[in-house]
Amino acid sequence: MSDLPEIGIRKSANLARLGLYTVRDLLSYYPRDHIDYARQVNIQELTAGETVTIVATVKRCNCFTTPKNNKLTILEVLLRDQTGQIKISRFFAGTRYTSRAWQESFKRRYPNGSIVAACGLVKESKYGLTLEDPELEVLGHPGDTIESLMIGRIVPVYPLTEGVGADLVRQAVIAALPSTVHLKDTLPSGLRDKYNLMELKEAIHNIHFPPDSDNLQAARRRLVFDEFFYLQLGLLQRQQKAKETQTSAILAPKGQLLEKFSEILPFKLTNAQQRVINEILNDLEKPAPMNRLVQGDVGSGKTVVAVVAILAALQSGYQAALMAPTEVLAEQHYRKLVSWFNLLHLPVELLTGSTKLAKRRQIHAQLETGELPLLVGTHALIQDPVNFQRLGLVVIDEQHRFGVEQRARLQQKGEQPHVLTMTATPIPRTLALTIHGDLDVSQIDELPPGRQKIQTTVLMGQQRSHAYELIRREIAQGRQAYVVLPLVEESEKLDLRSAVEEHKKLQESIFPEFQVGLLHGRMSSAEKDEAITKFRDNETQILVSTTVVEVGVDVPNATVMLIENAERFGLSQLHQLRGRVGRGAAKSYCLLLSSSKSSDAQQRLRVLEQSQDGFFISEMDMRFRGPGQVLGTRQSGVPDFTLASLVEDEEVLILARQAAEKVIEIDATLERWYLMKEELKYRYERLMGGAILT
Ligand code: ADP
Ligand code: MG
Numbered sequence: 001m002s003d004l005p006e007i008g009i010r011k012s013a014n015l016a017r018l019g020l021y022t023v024r025d026l027l028s029y030y031p032r033d034h035i036d037y038a039r040q041v042n043i044q045e046l047t048a049g050e051t052v053t054i055v056a057t058v059k060r061c062n063c064f065t066t067p068k069n070n071k072l073t074i075l076e077v078l079l080r081d082q083t084g085q086i087k088i089s090r091f092f093a094g095t096r097y098t099s100r101a102w103q104e105s106f107k108r109r110y111p112n113g114s115i116v117a118a119c120g121l122v123k124e125s126k127y128g129l130t131l132e133d134p135e136l137e138v139l140g141h142p143g144d145t146i147e148s149l150m151i152g153r154i155v156p157v158y159p160l161t162e163g164v165g166a167d168l169v170r171q172a173v174i175a176a177l178p179s180t181v182h183l184k185d186t187l188p189s190g191l192r193d194k195y196n197l198m199e200l201k202e203a204i205h206n207i208h209f210p211p212d213s214d215n216l217q218a219a220r221r222r223l224v225f226d227e228f229f230y231l232q233l234g235l236l237q238r239q240q241k242a243k244e245t246q247t248s249a250i251l252a253p254k255g256q257l258l259e260k261f262s263e264i265l266p267f268k269l270t271n272a273q274q275r276v277i278n279e280i281l282n283d284l285e286k287p288a289p290m291n292r293l294v295q296g297d298v299g300s301g302k303t304v305v306a307v308v309a310i311l312a313a314l315q316s317g318y319q320a321a322l323m324a325p326t327e328v329l330a331e332q333h334y335r336k337l338v339s340w341f342n343l344l345h346l347p348v349e350l351l352t353g354s355t356k357l358a359k360r361r362q363i364h365a366q367l368e369t370g371e372l373p374l375l376v377g378t379h380a381l382i383q384d385p386v387n388f389q390r391l392g393l394v395v396i397d398e399q400h401r402f403g404v405e406q407r408a409r410l411q412q413k414g415e416q417p418h419v420l421t422m423t424a425t426p427i428p429r430t431l432a433l434t435i436h437g438d439l440d441v442s443q444i445d446e447l448p449p450g451r452q453k454i455q456t457t458v459l460m461g462q463q464r465s466h467a468y469e470l471i472r473r474e475i476a477q478g479r480q481a482y483v484v485l486p487l488v489e490e491s492e493k494l495d496l497r498s499a500v501e502e503h504k505k506l507q508e509s510i511f512p513e514f515q516v517g518l519l520h521g522r523m524s525s526a527e528k529d530e531a532i533t534k535f536r537d538n539e540t541q542i543l544v545s546t547t548v549v550e551v552g553v554d555v556p557n558a559t560v561m562l563i564e565n566a567e568r569f570g571l572s573q574l575h576q577l578r579g580r581v582g583r584g585a586a587k588s589y590c591l592l593l594s595s596s597k598s599s600d601a602q603q604r605l606r607v608l609e610q611s612q613d614g615f616f617i618s619e620m621d622m623r624f625r626g627p628g629q630v631l632g633t634r635q636s637g638v639p640d641f642t643l644a645s646l647v648e649d650e651e652v653l654i655l656a657r658q659a660a661e662k663v664i665e666i667d668a669t670l671e672r673w674y675l676m677k678e679e680l681k682y683r684y685e686r687l688m689g690g691a692i693l694t
Pocket of ligand 2: 302303397424
């Protein structure tokens with residue numbers, strides 16, 4: 001980089017502090033914003049409430065630490081243009097800024113007579129109008145004229161770090177731009193034409209220094225397309241490779257077990273269930289390993305679908321494993337499976353962290369001989385001594401709660417077993433394509449008949465008594481209620497205390513006439529079991545719980561779900577919790593108590609009042625909280641796009657996916673597109689490396 005004109009060794013060293021080592025780094029160091037100096041405003045024209053840029057001369061600059069609060073340092077700059085003057089302030093919190101040296105250095109950056117751009121929100125203050133904590137940037141030094149500088153054009157704003165100024169990055173980018181003459185576009189022109197994409201060189205010029213906002217938009221669109229396209233290409237190529245291995249068990253879609261099962265099934269499958277089952281059976285008949293994700297709302301009936309797949313494996317002489325994220329859920333599955341498997345005269349066992357050693361040994365032995373065809377369990381399933389004789393199918397429930405590695409380890413228990421993953425937490429389409437772009441996805445988008453809407457209401461903290469009245473009324477009619485408290489992962493102890501305290505309060509002072517149960521993550525498995533059993537048998541009418549109740553607990557007689565501090569949960573998680581009620585014939589209620597007065601939090605919660613559609617809810621959740629939050633903390637894997645946004649750029653993502661599919665269809669090796677292949681390799685190691693493409 002130090003070869004660039006006017007960028008010597010010292011400047012290169014500074015740029016390195018931003019992670020910029022090569023010309024390519026620099027060219028792809030996209031601005032985080034642009035300031036449109038063409039639309040700058042005169043000081044006289046300022047109106048409160050608008051976000052503006054003014055360009056003016058520094059008349060005076062002052063920097064001091066407030067005597068009242070000696071941790072707050074204020075930089076005051078008096079600016080003047082032809083029309084008037086304005087005093088602006090920037091605030092710096094922290095003791096490091098209180099030093100004399102720091103204050104002096106700051107004043108030196110804005111010497112009298114220098115020309116600066118200030119960008120920010122105009123606010124009314126005691127002393128007249130001001131800009132609230134504006135972006136402040138030196139455009140020129142005393143003696144320069146404003147016209148000679150950036151005025152009248154759109155200027156890039158780069159993410160900076162201390163000691164690396166905006167001037168330096170701009171200068172370096174300007175110096176690097178001519179190198180793009182050697183740059184060949186990695187996308188063939190036919191593809192560019194088809195999707196109306198700006199040529200690469202042009203896009204790079206325009207993303208940094210666009211002549212106008214149309215060009216900026218077109219440049220951004222092209223570069224966003226690239227980010228999505230190469231991710232999809234990598235994912236699809238990987239999927240293609242997996243499909244080329246032809247070593248998986250061939251599992252028959254018809255047979256005795258499946259026939260018998262359809263006879264004992266007490267209900268008719270929904271159309272959606274039948275469609276998804278067909279998709280799965282179709283995969284299982286092929287020697288290429290299935291890798292399918294079934295998304296379906298809470299209660300859409302995913303378990304039966306999984307059982308059909310399992311029976312297909314068993315009737316073809318293979319074993320199957322079903323893994324769930326919690327003991328509660330694993331036990332629920334086990335219970336349901338036992339009832340069906342007894343009728344089919346098939347053995348099934350449960351393996352969790354609390355399975356006794358003798359039982360554990362027996363299970364291990366029976367798996368190795370093949371005597372045991374189906375094992376249900378938690379993470380215990382992937383622990384070492386578990387060896388299957390002929391594992392043909394792996395089913396993972398609530399897959400988003402497992403990491404990539406845990407899923408892989410279960411797969412390694414067999415030779416290329418088919419993999420069926422299930423989730424009741426649908427995620428938005430853009431997110432699904434990004435993190436599951438290499439899976440086949442099936443949707444169960446229909447609920448079994450007769451399900452009622454759950455009446456959902458957001459309540460403020462002081463309306464808690466309304467909630468308690470409703471609970472009392474429902475219990476008087478023989479129903480039951482959940483009270484759920486948030487679990488903040490950082491402080492499990494604190495949560496534990498809050499659950500225990502809440503339980504005490506409800507039992508002793510609010511509902512002394514009822515039995516109140518308690519369920520939380522720190523209880524032993526036997527204690528949990530007991531709490532759930534008592535609630536199921538209506539020995540306790542109210543169950544106070546942390547979010548361990550979120551998945552699996554199935555008590556149709558419960559009709560009220562009261563969630564405390566609902567604003568602390570994601571919408572999808574609230575939707576999951578809500579799914580614990582409305583499982584029987586009676587009308588059910590979900591009450592979301594919020595202690596937050598923020599209107600954002602309120603608005604977010606109201607989404608649940610309006611919708612019962614898991615897909616819609618997750619979409620809204622992503623809009624409010626961003627893609628990473630929607631997935632929760634357990635699953636990483638949203639790549640760090642530089643420009644692309646999963647919220648704003650859905651249209652481009654869909655096109656990029658289409659384009660990538662077409663390319664893979666024509667030639668998955670990419671041999672005929674050398675530049676594209678190289679680009680994929682380059683990006684593969686950076687953006688997509690690690691979590692996504694392991
Ligand atoms: P989830 O998709 O949340 O895992 P489950 O598989 O637990 O849902 O099913 C929820 C409930 O609906 C269960 O009690 C199940 O037996 C029942 N069920 C599943 N499919 C049907 C159907 N087609 N008709 C009626 N009830 C069904
Ligand atoms: Mg389920």
